[in-house]
Amino acid sequence: MTKLSVNINKVATLRNARGGNHPDVLRVAADCEMFGADGITVHPRPDERHIRYADVRAIRPQITTELNIEGNPIDRYIDLVLEVKPTQVTLVPDAEDQITSNHGWDTKANRAFLTDVVGRFREAGIRTSIFVDPSVEMVGYAKECGADRVELYTEPYAAGYERDREAAIAPFVAAAEEARRIGLGLNAGHDLSLQNLHFFHERIPWVDEVSIGHAIICDALYLGLHETIAMYRRAIGR
Numbered sequence: 213m214t215k216l217s218v219n220i221n222k223v224a225t226l227r228n229a230r231g232g233n234h235p236d237v238l239r240v241a242a243d244c245e246m247f248g249a250d251g252i253t254v255h256p257r258p259d260e261r262h263i264r265y266a267d268v269r270a271i272r273p274q275i276t277t278e279l280n281i282e283g284n285p286i287d288r289y290i291d292l293v294l295e296v297k298p299t300q301v302t303l304v305p306d307a308e309d310q311i312t313s314n315h316g317w318d319t320k321a322n323r324a325f326l327t328d329v330v331g332r333f334r335e336a337g338i339r340t341s342i343f344v345d346p347s348v349e350m351v352g353y354a355k356e357c358g359a360d361r362v363e364l365y366t367e368p369y370a371a372g373y374e375r376d377r378e379a380a381i382a383p384f385v386a387a388a389e390e391a392r393r394i395g396l397g398l399n400a401g402h403d404l405s406l407q408n409l410h411f412f413h414e415r416i417p418w419v420d421e422v423s424i425g426h427a428i429i430c431d432a433l434y435l436g437l438h439e440t441i442a443m444y445r446r447a448i449g450r
């Protein structure tokens with residue numbers, strides 16, 4: 213079964229645009245769970261322009277599904293994750309000034325660093341996932357680092373979907389097959405949408421989790437959050 217984790221960063225972005233607490237990210241997280249999300253994803257960045265570190269601390273006790281914290285493992289982030297103890301931590305190699313995530317780790321070049329960080333999280337009982345491009349080699353080295361899962365960075369798939377979806381999905385199928393072969397769990401995310409999600413899941417039905425934020429919040433403007441989450445669930449056969 214593939215789980216749907218809803219990334220609520222964009223809800224925090226909207227709140228931050230005006231100060232105050234509208235929309236209330238804690239309430240939205242609870243409603244997402246009530247509407248069928250299998251998990252909540254947050255991605256605190258060093259400048260806290262989206263979700264804030266304080267939000268992450270406040271959300272943890274109310275989560276009844278799975279909490280996934282994504283981010284670059286700088287010291288402050290590592291401390292936050294070890295304090296909050298989410299279900300899953302996803303390591304993402306973001307630069308501080310990036311608008312959004314735009315690549316996965318080089319798990320070969322950063323093997324020693326990632327092995328150390330993954331070890332610290334695993335010791336604390338937190339499932340670990342490493343964000344990677346769809347590369348068989350990067351998936352293999354993620355396993356060497358001791359990760360439980362990889363998350364495939366799906367922006368290139370989303371960008372190529374309309375032009376040639378067979379070509380766009382091909383490297384993802386290869387990377388996903390490698391993950392399955394070596395016993396790594398598999399997540400996927402970035403720019404997945406109602407347009408491209410069903411085909412992704414049809415070709416890689418063993419994906420454990422998709423985390424989706426931007427498109428869900430955009431669709432919810434027209435469809436409402438409840439109906440939107442139901443539609444994303446249907447796209448992954450739920």
Ligand SMILES: CC(=O)[C@@H](O)[C@H](O)COP(=O)(O)O
Nearest residue numbers: 221255282304312313401402
């Ligand atoms: C790792 C990843 O692909 C997502 O976390 C993505 O970066 C969404 O985050 P934003 O909504 O903050 O861009």
Ligand SMILES: NCC(=O)COP(=O)(O)O
Nearest residue numbers: 219401402403423425426
């Ligand atoms: N890990 C990907 C994620 O959480 C959401 O990415 P997006 O759907 O906002 O592009």
